[in-house]
Amino acid sequence: MAETENGGCRVAMLSREDAARVGKDVGVPSTLAPLTVFRALLRRPDLAAAVATQLSLLLWKSNRLDERLREFVIMRIGWRTGANYEWSQHWAVCLRIGMSEADILKVRDWRAADGLTDAEQAVLTATDETLDQGSISAETFERCRTHVGDDEILIELVLAISNWRTFSEMLLSLQIPMEEGAEDWPPDGLAGPGGA
Numbered sequence: 278m279a280e281t282e283n284g285g286c287r288v289a290m291l292s293r294e295d296a297a298r299v300g301k302d303v304g305v306p307s308t309l310a311p312l313t314v315f316r317a318l319l320r321r322p323d324l325a326a327a328v329a330t331q332l333s334l335l336l337w338k339s340n341r342l343d344e345r346l347r348e349f350v351i352m353r354i355g356w357r358t359g360a361n362y363e364w365s366q367h368w369a370v371c372l373r374i375g376m377s378e379a380d381i382l383k384v385r386d387w388r389a390a391d392g393l394t395d396a397e398q399a400v401l402t403a404t405d406e407t408l409d410q411g412s413i414s415a416e417t418f419e420r421c422r423t424h425v426g427d428d429e430i431l432i433e434l435v436l437a438i439s440n441w442r443t444f445s446e447m448l449l450s451l452q453i454p455m456e457e458g459a460e461d462w463p464p465d466g467l468a469g470p471g472g473a
Contacts (some may be wrong), residue, residue: 284313284351284454284455285319285452285454286313286451286452286453286454287451288317288320288451289318289320290301290313290316290317290320291316291317291320292316292331293311293316295319296310296311296315296316296319297310297311299313299319299322299325300319300322300325300329302322303319303322303323303325303326304326304329304330305319305322305325305326305329306329306333309329309332312456313362313453313454313455313456314362314444314447314448314450314453315329315452317451331436332440333441335347335433335436335440336356339433340433341426341429341430341433342425342426342433342434342437343396343425344374344429345374345376345397346396346397346400346425346434347403347437348367348370348371348374348376348381349384349397349400349401350400350403350404350434350437350438350441351363351367351370351437351441352367352368352371352381352384352402353384353387353401353404353443354404354408354438354441354442355367355386355441355469356385356446356469356470356471357404357405357408357469357470357471358408358442358445358446358449358471359449359468359470359471359472360444360445360448360449360456360469360471360472361455361460361461361462361469361472362448362453362454362455363441363444363445363448364462364463364469365455365459365460365461365462365463366456366459368381368460368463368464376392378464380392382464385467385469387401394422394424395423395424396424396425397422398420398424399417399420399423399424399425400425400434401423402417402420403417403418403421403434403438404438407438407439407442408442413435413438418431421434423446423450435440449471
């Protein structure tokens with residue numbers, strides 16, 4: 278298998294062509310396989326397939342959590358952990374689903390931001406508590422139940438926080454490089470607290 282220049286990645290990445298081939302063999306969607314994160318993960322095809330399955334379920338297949346709330350979770354994690362790849366990739370997702378730049382930027386200092394709904398505040402509190410304490414407090418969980426949804430949606434919320442927290446840790450530990458042509462820390466290049 279061909280390896281390509283790593284761009285700072287701590288493990289050798291597959292070429293785009295090899296990643297597409299291996300990804301197809303193990304069921305990693307063709308939209309994910311050429312991304313730098315999967316070009317690294319596909320060195321362990323079984324694990325890459327498991328990661329891709331969970332990611333696909335949360336993003337596209339079995340998602341009941343409002344996509345705007347999901348993106349607030351992801352962007353808050355990317356910002357708090359300094360995961361440039363996560364922030365930058367999902368910046369584009371946020372714009373694609375109709376979020377304004379001003380709304381996205383609220384996650385940087387959301388407690389001081391105006392105009393967040395009760396549901397948005399609840400999921401951002403849940404995200405911060407998970408990052409700070411490893412779990413969501415009983416009070417915040419009940420706020421999420423009131424403003425976000427039923428048990429099925431709450432399970433998805435917990436898994437979304439867990440998934441993108443894990444992604445952040447993986448991206449940072451493996452030093453996954455940005456996609457070619459991607460802008461660092463859009464829109465203004467200002468890095469999150471843990472960022473460079």
